[in-house]
Amino acid sequence: MKVCNYSCVYCQLGRTKNLQIERKKYFETKDVIDSLYERISANGGIDYITFMGDGEPTLAANLGEMVSELKGLWDGKTALITNGSLLFKTDVKKDALLFDVVSPTVAAGDEKKFRRIHRPHGKITYDLYLKGLMQFSEEYGGICGPK
Ligand code: SF4
Secondary structure, eight states: OOOOOOTTTOTTOOOOOOOOOOOOOOOOHHHHHHHHHHHHHHHHOOOOOEEOOOOOGGTTTTHHHHHHHHHHHHHHHEEEEOTTTTTTTTHHHHTTTSSSEEEOOOOOOSSSHHHHHHHOOOOOOOHHHHHHHHHHHHOOEEEOOOO
8 A cells, every 4th residue: 555745747656645744653673673584584685675565655653663573683774765855854864874774855945846756745844854854964974865
């Protein structure tokens, strides 16, 4: 099920039926970690584990918990592919800072194009998105680049 706060014109998952902006726990942390650990154990030589999902991964309220637990049992690197629109929120920024690589979407240069391309939830504005992205890049010490 797609969960997103955008409904991008280019989305491979189709139009977003219900735009979400509140974070929720969609999967139990333990179930995700157990499943990942099983795969890591069965397939050696994994360099990166990337969090993306069917929609926007930062809408998962337990994103930070999941990546922290993963890092506690595995030495590889973690990556986050995000639309970047919620980085202005302190809790989302805190979770994103835990990743080794963060790849936010950069596709529009002003409010008009932003709304036309991403068709975001009404509470997300271009200014908020940009503010979040800039604050994040000032604090982040990992690899950050647009997807
Ligand atoms: S942010 Fe990603 S998942 Fe959400 S609508 Fe855009 S392309 Fe689709």
